Amino acid sequence: MNKTDDFILETRGLTKEFKGFTAVSEVDLRIRRHTIHALIGPNGAGKTTVFNLLTKFLTPTRGTIAFNGRDITAAKPAEISRMGVVRSFQISAVFPHMTARENVRVALQRKLGTSFHFWRSERSLHKLNDRADELLAMVGLERFTDAVVADLPYGRKRALEIATTLALDPEMMLLDEPTQGMGREDVELVTQLIRKVSANRTILMVEHNLGVVSTLCDAITVLQRGAVLTEGTYAEVSADPRVKEAYMGKAA
Amino acid sequence: MKKTFGYLILLALALAAPFVVYPVLLMKLLCFALFASAFNLILGYGGLLSFGHAAFFGGAAYFTGHALKAWGLPTELGILAGTAGAGLLGLAIGLLAIRRQGIYFAMITLAMAQMAYFFFISAPFTGGENGLQGVPRGMALGMFDLSNDRTMYFFVLAICLGGFLLIARAVHSPFGQVLGAIRDNEDRARSLGYDIERYKLLAFVLSATLAGLAGATKTVVFQLASLSDAHWHMSGEVVLMTLLGGLGTIAGPAVGASIIIALQNYLASGPFAAWVPVVLGVIFVTCVLSFRRGVVGELRAFIRRSF
Ligand SMILES: Nc1ncnc2c1ncn2[C@@H]1O[C@H](COP(=O)(O)OP(=O)(O)OP(=O)(O)O)[C@@H](O)[C@H]1O
Ligand SMILES: [Mg+2]
Numbered sequence: 401m402n403k404t405d406d407f408i409l410e411t412r413g414l415t416k417e418f419k420g421f422t423a424v425s426e427v428d429l430r431i432r433r434h435t436i437h438a439l440i441g442p443n444g445a446g447k448t449t450v451f452n453l454l455t456k457f458l459t460p461t462r463g464t465i466a467f468n469g470r471d472i473t474a475a476k477p478a479e480i481s482r483m484g485v486v487r488s489f490q491i492s493a494v495f496p497h498m499t500a501r502e503n504v505r506v507a508l509q510r511k512l513g514t515s516f517h518f519w520r521s522e523r524s525l526h527k528l529n530d531r532a533d534e535l536l537a538m539v540g541l542e543r544f545t546d547a548v549v550a551d552l553p554y555g556r557k558r559a560l561e562i563a564t565t566l567a568l569d570p571e572m573m574l575l576d577e578p579t580q581g582m583g584r585e586d587v588e589l590v591t592q593l594i595r596k597v598s599a600n601r602t603i604l605m606v607e608h609n610l611g612v613v614s615t616l617c618d619a620i621t622v623l624q625r626g627a628v629l630t631e632g633t634y635a636e637v638s639a640d641p642r643v644k645e646a647y648m649g650k651a652a
Numbered sequence: 653m654k655k656t657f658g659y660l661i662l663l664a665l666a667l668a669a670p671f672v673v674y675p676v677l678l679m680k681l682l683c684f685a686l687f688a689s690a691f692n693l694i695l696g697y698g699g700l701l702s703f704g705h706a707a708f709f710g711g712a713a714y715f716t717g718h719a720l721k722a723w724g725l726p727t728e729l730g731i732l733a734g735t736a737g738a739g740l741l742g743l744a745i746g747l748l749a750i751r752r753q754g755i756y757f758a759m760i761t762l763a764m765a766q767m768a769y770f771f772f773i774s775a776p777f778t779g780g781e782n783g784l785q786g787v788p789r790g791m792a793l794g795m796f797d798l799s800n801d802r803t804m805y806f807f808v809l810a811i812c813l814g815g816f817l818l819i820a821r822a823v824h825s826p827f828g829q830v831l832g833a834i835r836d837n838e839d840r841a842r843s844l845g846y847d848i849e850r851y852k853l854l855a856f857v858l859s860a861t862l863a864g865l866a867g868a869t870k871t872v873v874f875q876l877a878s879l880s881d882a883h884w885h886m887s888g889e890v891v892l893m894t895l896l897g898g899l900g901t902i903a904g905p906a907v908g909a910s911i912i913i914a915l916q917n918y919l920a921s922g923p924f925a926a927w928v929p930v931v932l933g934v935i936f937v938t939c940v941l942s943f944r945r946g947v948v949g950e951l952r953a954f955i956r957r958s959f
Contacts, residue, residue: 455843481845493840495833506833507844509826515846516854518827519818525826568844 408433408572408602414463416449423449425626436603438613441623442646447606448490451576455480455487484571492557496550500541500560503549504532507567535563539593555586566597575605579612666809675801681913682812683870688893688905689819690862696900697823698855699835703758703887704765705863710882711768712738712864717784717877718777727790731868738864739857746856750849769882783878787871811869815862820902831855896939898946907947
């Protein structure tokens with residue numbers, strides 16, 4: 401197969417209507433393997449809804465989704481995850497009553513196949529601690545392994561979320577505004593982290609910070625009122641007057 | 653180390669108790685402590701409010717009573733039969749209810765439990781309003797005569813300890829970890845690849861089974877299975893016990909059950925017998941309004957704050 405045509409994820413005519421309101425309309429997305437692809441657009445454009453459709457947290461009204469050439473339109477969220485497409489959430493999604501290490505371990509333990517074993521001791525999970533700590537160190541959380549997550553600052557929670565997602569070693573990661581609500585230093589950290597983990601992986605990310613988009617992303621899709629406005633590289637998209645208008649329109 | 657020591661003291665107390673306190677009261681206490689702990693598995697650790705646990709408690713009571721009285725099974729097998737029956741009933745109700753959330757889950761479990769109640773009223777083997785009376789206690793392991801209250805007490809203690817240990821283990825198991833994650837953030841657990849309904853269902857069935865173990869054991873102690881075991885009052889009482897003692901703590905439900913049973917027992921013999929429901933209601937409201945963590949939860953928070 402020609403490398404440039406190697407699409408890991410493809411949607412056709414993806415549409416979602418909420419009681420007559422069309423949040424996502426006829427979206428054809430094509431994500432190339434091993435690229436970082438951005439989904440941008442003004443507030444309410446439908447970006448998160450697209451994520452929810454791709455990961456089956458919502459059922460599309462119309463349209464199909466294919467992952468690695470396989471139709472996954474009818475799959476369930478947990479199945480999508482097990483196939484290798486793992487998402488993060490716009491509002492940080494962690495397990496607040498657990499420690500940082502336990503958070504990552506919950507993701508790691510699925511592969512052990514003992515997750516229904518209610519008679520087995522928790523100690524059987526300790527063999528995963530090294531790997532969990534490694535992942536935590538990767539996102540700069542080595543000092544927080546035993547901290548209860550509810551007490552961590554927001555930026556740390558987002559970093560933990562990435563570590564937990566990485567624990568599944570997904571073929572494709574969907575990140576919904578990974579830098580939202582972060583200070584400049586943390587944004588820089590997360591940007592580097594995303595670049596680091598993008599090796600041998602495909603990443604689709606929603607991002608409002610255009611600085612992050614321009615440094616990271618190979619391709620960009622702009623959504624407006626649920627439909628694709630334009631697509632291309634950062635240079636192409638940023639030169640498009642309609643994109644400026646879409647963002648200005650939002651400001652006005 | 654300190655913990656092990658604490659448990660040893662508790663065990664010593666439990667072994668000495670029947671020589672000081674009336675054993676039948678102690679056995680009632682143990683059975684309800686187990687019932688509340690089983691209930692806590694689904695409410696405290698699963699985050700699901702079941703309002704139908706009387707169906708499992710009462711169902712097992714009837715199954716065991718019938719197995720012992722009509723089939724003449726040995727006591728252990730009779731208890732096992734009742735427990736298994738409650739587990740199956742839990743599976744059936746769980747399959748219907750588990751996809752619902754919050755108040756809908758509570759309503760469906762309540763409705764199913766009411767159906768079970770009406771079945772128990774009209775089925776021929778339950779003895780209707782009179783209940784199933786004169787259930788034989790039989791022998792433990794074919795050797796120990798359970799008609800002796802103290803012997804019976806040690807038998808019940810062994811069963812309930814087994815139940816508590818299983819619950820404590822389940823909470824601290826790989827399964828318990830996933831359950832905790834689901835309670836904390838369902839969507840995230842799902843996005844990590846867990847079919848959360850299946851985990852909730854297992855928690856529900858475990859909870860129903862152990863609630864059944866409590867009901868079955870209670871039948872042997874009192875030699876009686878009655879409609880009140882399966883009545884929705886019972887479902888409400890176990891919610892109260894669990895909340896009062898402390899939701900999602902290992903010891904809380906047992907403590908809550910002990911307080912309620914002791915109180916009922918104390919009030920029932922005095923002039924305030926008719927006021928029991930009012931007293932329980934006041935306790936419930938106070939608990940919900942001012943100390944939500946329950947006795948054990950508040951105590952733990954207090955110890956954490958002060959040391
Ligand atoms: N469950 C729902 N029911 C009804 N309308 C919804 C639902 N989810 C989203 N919408 C609507 O769909 C539109 C798109 O929302 P979405 O969250 O996808 O936008 P977004 O591009 O992610 O915006 P933001 O940048 O603010 O995160 C919004 O107008 C929103 O109100
Ligand atoms: Mg969004």
